[in-house]
Amino acid sequence: MNAxxxxxxxxxxxxxxxxxxxxxxxxxxxxxxxxKKSGATHIxxxxxxxxxxxxxxxxxxxxxxxxxxxxxxLFGVACAFYLEEWLxxxxxVRRFIESQVTFLTEIPSLLYGLLAISVxxxxxxxxxxxxxxxxxxxxxxxxxxxxPFQRNTTMFYAEALIFILMVIPVAIKTTQEALRxxxxxxxxxxxxxxxxxxxVIAKQVVPLAFPSILAGGCRAMxxxxxxxxxxxxIHIPDHTTGPRGIPDRFMLFLGGALLxxxxxxxxxxxxxxxxxxxxxxxx
Amino acid sequence: MQTEKKEPILSIHNLNxxxxxxxxxxxxxxxxxxxxxxxxxxxxxxxxxxxxRCFNRLNDFTPNFRFNGEILFKGRDMYAKKTEVTAxxxxxxxxxxxxxxxxxxxxxxxxxxxxxxxxxxxSQLDTIVQKSLQRSGLWNExxxxxxxxxxxxxxxxxxxxxxxxxxxxxxxxxxxxxxxGELDPIETVKIETLVxxxxxxxxxxxVTNKRRQAARVSDVAGFLYCSExxxxxxxxxxxxxxxxxxxxxxxTGILG
Numbered sequence: 001m002n003a004x005x006x007x008x009x010x011x012x013x014x015x016x017x018x019x020x021x022x023x024x025x026x027x028x029x030x031x032x033x034x035x036k037k038s039g040a041t042h043i044x045x046x047x048x049x050x051x052x053x054x055x056x057x058x059x060x061x062x063x064x065x066x067x068x069x070x071x072x073x074l075f076g077v078a079c080a081f082y083l084e085e086w087l088x089x090x091x092x093v094r095r096f097i098e099s100q101v102t103f104l105t106e107i108p109s110l111l112y113g114l115l116a117i118s119v120x121x122x123x124x125x126x127x128x129x130x131x132x133x134x135x136x137x138x139x140x141x142x143x144x145x146x147x148p149f150q151r152n153t154t155m156f157y158a159e160a161l162i163f164i165l166m167v168i169p170v171a172i173k174t175t176q177e178a179l180r181x182x183x184x185x186x187x188x189x190x191x192x193x194x195x196x197x198x199x200v201i202a203k204q205v206v207p208l209a210f211p212s213i214l215a216g217g218c219r220a221m222x223x224x225x226x227x228x229x230x231x232x233x234i235h236i237p238d239h240t241t242g243p244r245g246i247p248d249r250f251m252l253f254l255g256g257a258l259l260x261x262x263x264x265x266x267x268x269x270x271x272x273x274x275x276x277x278x279x280x281x282x283x
Numbered sequence: 284m285q286t287e288k289k290e291p292i293l294s295i296h297n298l299n300x301x302x303x304x305x306x307x308x309x310x311x312x313x314x315x316x317x318x319x320x321x322x323x324x325x326x327x328x329x330x331x332x333x334x335x336r337c338f339n340r341l342n343d344f345t346p347n348f349r350f351n352g353e354i355l356f357k358g359r360d361m362y363a364k365k366t367e368v369t370a371x372x373x374x375x376x377x378x379x380x381x382x383x384x385x386x387x388x389x390x391x392x393x394x395x396x397x398x399x400x401x402x403x404x405x406s407q408l409d410t411i412v413q414k415s416l417q418r419s420g421l422w423n424e425x426x427x428x429x430x431x432x433x434x435x436x437x438x439x440x441x442x443x444x445x446x447x448x449x450x451x452x453x454x455x456x457x458x459x460x461x462x463x464g465e466l467d468p469i470e471t472v473k474i475e476t477l478v479x480x481x482x483x484x485x486x487x488x489x490v491t492n493k494r495r496q497a498a499r500v501s502d503v504a505g506f507l508y509c510s511e512x513x514x515x516x517x518x519x520x521x522x523x524x525x526x527x528x529x530x531x532x533x534x535t536g537i538l539g
Contacts, residue, residue: 090346185383189445192339193396193452194373203395208386 065163069224072164073217076171083172084179085201098176104169166224174216178209218263290358292317292456292486293338298352300333302345307333310352311512313505315456320478320487322501322518324494324533329507331490335458338488339375340368373400376454380464382441384433389425392433392444396452411451418484419447420477439470446477450484457481458488463496475500494534498522506530508538 079097087094182205190200291314300308307330315321323331333342340361342348354361361371373396385392393412402408412429416422421443428435433444442462449457459478463471478500481487491497497504498518505515506529514521514530525531532538 088346183383185379185381186385188341188344188377189379189383189448190385190395191341191344192372192375192377193399193448194369195395195399196369199399203399204385 065221065225068160068163069167069221072167073171073220076168076220077175077213077217079168080172080175080179081201084176085197085205101169101172104165105173163224167220170220170223171217174219175209175213178212178216179205181212182208222259290317291315292357294355296353296355298334298337298354299350300330300337300342301347301349302333303347307510308350309510313512313515315486315488316503317455317486318482319502320482320489320500322489322491322497322504323507324491324497324504325507326533326538327492330510331492331507332460334507335377335460335488335490338456338458339372339377341377343368373452374454375456375458376449376452377458377460378442378445378449378462380461382438382445382465384436384441384444388430389433389436389444390429393447393451396448400452415447415451418450418481419443420473421447437470439466439473442466442470442474443477446474450481454485456486456488458490460490461492462489463491463493471496494522494536506533508533 083094083097186204186208187200190204195203293315295314296312298308298311299306311334323334325331336342337350337354338356338361342350350362356371356375360366385395387395390412393415394408397408397411402411413422416425421440424440425436425444433441436444442465446457446462463474466474475496478487478489489497489500491500501518503516504518504521506513506521506525506527508529514525514527516526521530522534525534529538
């Protein structure tokens with residue numbers, strides 16, 4: 001454990017993070033006001049609807065990200081448990097999967113966006129479908145009216161694929177690290193009392209590793225969200241007003257990513273604070 | 284010392300152990316008699332821990348672990364295919380060098396072994412916890428904080444908590460793998476007295492690299508050096524009249 005800090009240090013860091021968060025939040029409000037003044041919030045940002053503000057984008061992003069990310073995170077966590085707890089370190093399957101996971105996590109998220117655009121969309125022939133106009137809705141004065149939600153299914157699957165590709169390796173890696181943080185002596189002292197593998201995992205490993213696993217899941221999702229800002233490139237051909245819609249969506253994604261990463265860092269700290277273990281004292 | 288019992292509780296025949304290509308143990312053969320303290324002494328990296336970890340099959344988790352030979356627990360092959368590993372581990376407990384209490388209350392720590400054996404009644408658990416803590420001499424110290432965090436205990440108390448935890452499953456053999464490695468002299472004395480007391484309940488195997496400690500604690504001693512068992516016999520004989528020159532050098536402090 002290299003991240004051990006004393007309580008005053010911890011408080012200082014949390015305070016600094018809070019201040020940074022407030023500053024960024026305030027900046028976001030200014031940007032939002034600017035966008036509203038210039039009418040950018042009224043422009044079309046979603047391929048699914050002619051008339052929209054930021055809400056359809058928000059809804060469509062949530063609709064895309066939440067179920068997929070949760071599924072992908074769960075799958076990644078399950079994968080990590082299998083790799084770490086059931087496969088021996090010398091097994092070639094584990095070595096192969098681990099090398100691939102490392103490779104995938106090291107790829108900058110930018111490249112995933114490029115991959116999404118260049119490979120999937122050109123081969124899937126999605127561009128043709130995106131162009132299909134959807135029925136025009138009445139404009140509400142506020143610009144924030146909920147428009148009937150429509151989703152281009154082919155594109156949904158392509159986006160989903162990219163998200164899964166981005167989320168799973170990070171989830172696997174962070175979960176594996178969390179599982180490794182439960183030291184061998186703890187496991188062994190449960191084993192010598194006659195516990196079987198399930199009992200050790202349920203009673204020792206999961207309670208100790210859970211906060212880290214949760215933080216890792218948040219990190220994976222925030223990475224996907226931050227990278228998803230690139231996916232707006234896909235929507236461009238459908239924008240009548242061109243790339244002016246980009247800042248809007250981009251800020252949304254970045255804000256989401258920031259929030260999630262802050263939550264994850266808080267989760268990690270709470271783990272250190274709640275369990276000043278024997279390891280911490282004697283190492 | 285009870286030597287009239289002929290049936291050994293643990294017998295090792297021609298045991299060879301490898302980690303990958305490194306041979307850790309080289310054809311060991313000896314027998315552990317019940318109700319005795321058997322000490323295993325020797326310098327670091329001579330295979331003492333590896334040897335005792337074979338006795339409760341903890342080495343199963345080590346990658347690249349290979350062995351041949353035979354370990355009989357009460358006459359039955361411990362590594363036979365149909366042997367239930369968890370049952371073996373309940374019979375053969377272990378206390379490690381560094382105490383590792385679980386992250387739950389002191390009570391739950393001691394009750395853990397009983398719980399996983401399927402005991403649910405709280406009255407029964409209370410009795411087991413009290414008995415084990417009294418046995419390890421910790422009851423008076425922890426009674427008021429029984430449901431508190433074990434991390435508030437001193438490291439010596441934590442070690443005795445680990446002994447209580449191991450005693451709660453009523454093992455037939457209890458292995459101590461350098462239990463005093465991290466303790467101060469006063470706590471060490473407490474553990475040593477405890478070890479002498481425990482032979483009324485179970486057989487003890489005591490691994491240490493402190494010669495005098497082995498002389499104080501054990502009835503029978505074995506000297507391991509460079510992955511071989513050099514000499515095995517009563518403690519008195521090993522320390523006063525060793526047959527091998529290397530044993531003599533070790534116990535007198537010339538070697539190691």
